[in-house]
Amino acid sequence: MKDNNFQLPASNFQSKKQLNIYFTAGIPQLEDTTEIIKLIQNSGADMMEIGMPYSDPVADGEIIQKAHELALRNGMTIAKLFSQLKSIKNEIKIPIILMGYINPVLSFGFENFCRECSESGVSxxxxxxxxxxxxxKNYREILAKYNLTFTFLVTPETSDERIKYLDSLSSGFLYAVSSSSTTGNENKSINNEDYLNNLASLNLKNPLFIGFGIKNKKDFDDVTKKANGGIIGTAFVKILLENENWKEKASDFIHSIIN
Structure with missing residues (x-):
């Protein structure tokens, strides 16, 4: 079983660029979650984010909102997700990050949630x-108790002072979104060169991952010229939602990014 904690080299842009794949738990069908987790690992991704469905995912674009709605209709819950993760935790060697909104986590009980994460192989x-x-004030010590990393997000509008502050609080990696827009927005440029250059110059303590808007290998290669990794969510979720033969297409998609 993998060690829950993980670290990547924070300023080593010569090392292999890390591919992080996001999907929403409980789609296309409720019991597909474990198959998708194994597919992401076996297709060569370096880590994954699993979205916990929520009824009001305000930071997400249309496709991931649809994924949340479908997952909730399918019956996905936090408890169900932990049960699925526990069933395969000894098979999964790459880091799993859970991503979601605070209200469902508080409803579950924050410390209970962190304990379940630790027991389920979540990093x-x-x-x-x-x-x-x-x-x-309230949560950092609990996360440390259960050996869980925590990642904050920054945007092009975030000041250098606040970027450094959020980097100091983060562990695992720092998540740099390409704009303050929602996920999957087609009308934004993912390769804001000034923004990426500035982030690369700040001597961050955490590895830097770029997310929001990466759709193909060119996008991934472009953003990882100045970052340790890239996060692909909407493009991957779209495959799961729109293709009956999603297993083959999803695996081919990941291979197309890393090869």
Missing amino acids: GLIIPDLPPIEFE
């Missing part, structure tokens, strides 16, 4: 609507 969390001050 860390991304909760975009958890304020950093609340994180420092």
Whole structure:
């Protein structure tokens, strides 16, 4: 079984660029989650984010919102997701990050949630609507107790001072979204060169991952010229939602990015 904690080399842009694949738990069918997890690992991705379905995913674009709605209709819950993860935890060697909104986690009980993460082979969390001050005051020690990393997000509008502050709080990696828009927005440029150059110059303590808007190998190669890795979500979820033979297409998609 993998060690829950993970670290990547923070400023070593000569090393292999890390591919992080996001999908929403409970789609296309409720019991497909474990198959998708194994597919992502076996297709060569370096890590994965699993979205916990929520009824009001305000930071997500249309495709991932549809995925949340479908997953909830399918009956996906946090408890169900933990049960699925436990069933395959000894087979999974790459890091699993759970991503979601704070309200369902608080409803589950934060420490109970972290305990279940630890017992399910989860490496860390991304909760975009958890304020950093609340994180420092109420949650950081609990995460450390269960050996879980926590990742904060920054945008092109985030000041250098705040980027460094969020980097100091983060562990695992720092998530740099390509704009302050929602996920999957086709009207934004993912390769904001000034933004990426500035991030690369800040001597961050965590590895830097770029997300939101990466759709193909060219996008991935472009953003990882100045970052340790890239995160692909909407393009992958779209395959799961729109293709009956999603297993083959999803595997081919991941291979197309890393080969």
